[in-house]
Structures are given as C-alpha cells and as structure tokens.
Amino acid sequence: xxxxxxxxxxxxxxxxxxxxxxxxxxxxxxGAKLDGQSDSTLPFLRAWMAACNSVAxxxxxxxxxxxxxxxxxxxxxxxxxxxxxxxxxxxAPWDYRSLGNSGFWILFQKVSRLTVSGGGTVDGRGAGxxxxxxxxxxxxxxxxxxxxxxxLSGLTSIKSQLSHFAIARCxxxxxxxxxIIAPSNSPNTDGIIVQDSTMFFSISIYLxxxxxxxxxxxxxxxxxxxGINEPWRDNHIAAKSLKY
Numbered sequence: 490x491x492x493x494x495x496x497x498x499x500x501x502x503x504x505x506x507x508x509x510x511x512x513x514x515x516x517x518x519x520g521a522k523l524d525g526q527s528d529s530t531l532p533f534l535r536a537w538m539a540a541c542n543s544v545a546x547x548x549x550x551x552x553x554x555x556x557x558x559x560x561x562x563x564x565x566x567x568x569x570x571x572x573x574x575x576x577x578x579x580x581a582p583w584d585y586r587s588l589g590n591s592g593f594w595i596l597f598q599k600v601s602r603l604t605v606s607g608g609g610t611v612d613g614r615g616a617g618x619x620x621x622x623x624x625x626x627x628x629x630x631x632x633x634x635x636x637x638x639x640x641l642s643g644l645t646s647i648k649s650q651l652s653h654f655a656i657a658r659c660x661x662x663x664x665x666x667x668x669i670i671a672p673s674n675s676p677n678t679d680g681i682i683v684q685d686s687t688m689f690f691s692i693s694i695y696l697x698x699x700x701x702x703x704x705x706x707x708x709x710x711x712x713x714x715x716g717i718n719e720p721w722r723d724n725h726i727a728a729k730s731l732k733y
Contacts, residue, residue, distance in 0.1 A: 511543075511545035511546055511547070512539075512540065512543045512545050512546070512547040512548070513547070513548045513550055514536040514537075514539045514540050514547065514548065514549050514550065515536070515550045515552065516529065516532050516533050516536045516549065516550065516551050516552075516556070517532075517552060517554075518536075519532040519533075519535040519536045519539075520532040520535075521533060521536075521551075521556055522556070522557075523552075523553075523554025523555060523556065523577070524554075524555065525554075525555030525556065525557055525578075525580055526557060527557060528557055528558075528559060529556045529557055529558060530557075530558050530559045530560070530561050533549075533551075533556070533558060533561055534561060534562075534563070536549050536550075537549055537563045537573075540567070540571050541563075541564075541565060541567035541568065541571065542567070542568060543567075543568060543569060544568050544569060545569055546569050546570040546571070546572075547569060547570075547571050547572070548571070548572040548573075548574055549571065549572070549573045549574065550574050550576075551573075551574065551575045551576060551577050551579070551607070551609060552576055552577055553576050553577045554577040554578070555577060555578045555580055556577055556578070556579050556580070557580055557581075557582065558579050558580070558581065558594070558595065559581075559582060560593065560594060560596075561594070561595050561596070562593075562596045562598065563595075563596065563597045563598070563600065564598050564599055564600070565597075565598070565599040565600035565601065565603075565636075566599055566600070566601060567600060567601070567602075567603075569602070570602040570603070570604075571600070571602070571603050571604070572603075572604045572606065573603065573604065573605045573606070574606060574607045575605070575606070575607040575608075575609035575611075575644060576607045576608060576609050577609050577610075578609060578610040578611075578612060579595070579609070579610070579611045579612065580612045580614060581594055581612065581613050581614045581630075582614070583614055593629055593632045593655075594613060594629065594630050594631070594650075595611070595630065595631045595632070596631075596632045596634060597631075597632070597633050597634070597636055597639075598632075598633075598634040598635055598636065599634075599635045599636065600633075600636045600637075600639070601636065601637040601638050602637075602638050603636065603638070603639050603640075604639075604640040604641075604642065605631075605639070605640070605641050605642070605644070606640065606641070606642040606643045606644070607643055607644065608643055608644075608645075609643075609644060609645070610644070610645045610646070610647060611630050611631060611644060611645070611646050611647070612647050612648055613630045613646070613647070613648050613649040613650050613653075614648055615648045615649050615650040615651075615671075629649065629650075629651055629652045629653075629654070629655040629682070630646055630649040630650075630652070630653050630654065631646070631653070631654050631655070632654075632655040632656075632657070633654075633655070633656045633657070633659050633662065634657050634658060634659070635657075635658050635659070636659045636660075636662065637659065637660045637661060638660070638661050638662075639659060639661070639662040639663070640662075640663050640664075640665070641654070641662070641663070641664045641665070641667060642663075642664070642665045642666055642667070643665070643666050643667070644667055644668070645667075645668040645669075645670065646667070646668070646669050646670070647670045647671070648670075648671065649671065652680070652681070652682050653669045653671075653680055653681065654667075654669075654680070654681045654682070655681075655682045655683075656681070656682065656683045656684070656686055657682075657683075657684050657685055657686065658684075658685045658686065659686045659687075660686065660687045661687070662686065664681075669681070
C-alpha cells in the first residue's frame with residue numbers, strides 16, 4: 490500500500506501539469522505532411538503561432554506519422570499555457586549541412602507554462618554528422634532557452650548529433666518518462682546538458698547505449714534525479730551552474 494505512494498504522487502503531478510486546452514491546432518491542418526520527406530517546418534511554426542496567440546489554453550497537436558523538420562524556433566512569450574503534444578515522429582534532414590551552424594534543431598525560447606509530451610519520437614539522424622565531426626557544425630535535438638515552468642514528458646529521442654536535450658537559463662523544468670537512445674557508434678553523445686538553471690528536476694529518465702561512461706557535474710547545486718535507469722553505466726549527463 491505504502492509502496493504505491495511515490496507512483497501516485499508522480500501521476501498526480503503529471504495530471505496537474507498538463508494544461509486543460511480549449512483550442513487545438515493540428516499541424517496537418519496547417520499543411521504539415523506525414524511522409525517524412527516534405528519540409529513541414531513552416532506548418533509547425535504556423536500552428537505554434539496560432540497556439541501562442543490564443544487567449545485560452547492551447548494545444549499544438551502532432552499526430553502519428555513522420556514529419557521532416559528543419560531548424561525550428563518556437564518563441565514566446567505566449568498568452569496562455571501551451572501543450573505541445575507529439576504522437577508522431579519528427580526527423581531532421583539526412584544532410585546535416587542543410588541545418589546550418591545554429592547549434593540547435595528544435596528550440597523553445599522565452600516560453601512559460603509549456604508542456605511538451607506524448608509518446609512520439611524525435612530523430613536527429615546524427616550518423617552523417619558523426620562521420621564528419623571536424624566540420625565544426627553540431628546540433629542539439631531539443632533546446633529550452635530562457636523558459637519557465639516547463640514539463641517534458643513521454644518522448645523518445647534517438648540519434649542526436651551532439652546532445653539530445655539542452656536546458657539553459659531556465660526556471661522550474663521537470664522531465665518525466667523520457668527515453669534517450671544512441672547507437673554504440675555515436676561519439677560522445679550527451680544525453681542532457683543543463684546549465685545556468687534553477688529548480689531542475691529529472692524524474693524517470695531511461696538512457697540507453699551511450700559511449701562514454703561518465704556523468705559530469707560541474708558547479709552543480711541540488712539537481713534532483715529520481716529513478717534514472719542506468720543499464721550499462723555509460724550514460725552521459727552534463728550539468729553546471731545550477732541553483733535551487
């Protein structure tokens with residue numbers, strides 16, 4: 490009976506964290522294609538703008554299917570809470586050079602009260618980059634910059650170029666039930682990079698098949714890590730300049 494309490498607390502937190510949406514914006518309705526070949530970046534950005542400008546809580550909905558996305562910046566501030574629900578698969582272009590030298594693939598910046606969740610997958614298609622690392626170009630799959638009150642839940646990230654998730658200058662960010670996978674030939678791929686952030690909580694993260702057996706903490710304070718599954722002891726989490 491008492492052993493069930495932590496699980497119940499986490500479930501209650503997840504339910505409370507999800508916004509009650511009154512407006513839903515399906516990216517397909519804005520022109521996104523499910524074929525994994527057509528560039529759907531602009532439809533995604535248009536769906537985001539509609540949700541961001543909604544005075545009611547809103548949802549950006551990504552249905553099942555494969556969507557090709559190039560560099561995408563989802564900027565705030567927004568007028569109300571947003572649920573970014575990913576059920577499908579987001580893929581980067583095969584040619585990493587088409588993404589330029591920005592350092593990010595998907596970027597959320599200056600957004601508050603955002604939940605990014607769903608059973609979907611983000612695929613950075615990093616194999617081409619791993620073979621040409623000396624180009625000096627690299628990308629983080631999903632980046633949160635200058636964001637507040639963020640929940641990241643239920644996603645799977647695979648084959649990132651450099652790191653799967655980057656969190657910088659954020660306040661009160663929670664991660665739950667996130668799966669991070671990299672093949673054994675990926676060179677020094679970071680799972681999560683966190684820096685200059687406060688009240689960072691990571692709960693139930695599954696990291697699989699990482700190359701370097703290191704967990705870095707540099708000038709960290711009060712990083713709460715619960716239930717991190719470490720099957721091979723070769724996971725890589727880097728964090729620095731954190732406050733609680």
